[in-house]
């Protein structure tokens with residue numbers, strides 16, 4: 001596995017927006033096209049996004065709020081994992097874990113001490129994935145009622 005996080009450009013946009021979860025997972029995460037529209041609509045969230053590649057094959061998409069001044073409950077941060085999608089063909093192969101590993105490295109370089117995310121609870125959702133990677137519930141919900149999780153980046 002040779003995973004890289006690459007900018008979304010005119011050259012790869014078509015391939016990246018074709019990435020899809022399973023239909024049943026669509027309740028838990030937006031499509032790439034919806035995520036890019038959200039990024040444009042919410043510049044206050046300082047969106048930072050990348051396509052996930054294994055060698056030259058696009059396998060996923062990730063989007064963060066990058067070093068924002070938190071304004072809870074609408075804007076959480078400073079570092080917030082906003083979207084994470086691994087295409088259904090490539091799930092369960094360790095890509096999600098590797099993306100998080102690389103993000104943690106990038107964020108520590110920035111001096112970040114925690115990464116937040118949130119999820120919609122439900123059967124087939126990502127709660128177990130986040131738990132395995134060390135996220136714990138912070139004890140609150142965001143303005144959409146999503147459960148906020150926290151990953152400690154110390155050590």
Ligand SMILES: CC(C)(COP(=O)(O)OP(=O)(O)OC[C@H]1O[C@@H](n2cnc3c(N)ncnc32)[C@H](O)[C@@H]1OP(=O)(O)O)[C@@H](O)C(=O)NCCC(=O)NCCS
Nearest residue numbers: 025028029084085086091092093094095096097126128129
């Ligand atoms: C959740 C998601 C990002 C996980 O990515 P992935 O590449 O399939 O996960 P990995 O293969 O890296 O799995 C890492 C670990 O989490 C576990 N895991 C993965 N998905 C899980 C789930 N839904 N529930 C419980 N555990 C899960 C794996 O078994 C693995 O455990 P191990 O390494 O200890 O054996 C991916 O399934 C996905 O895109 N889902 C749909 C969209 C979504 O819900 N995104 C998150 C909300 S924004």
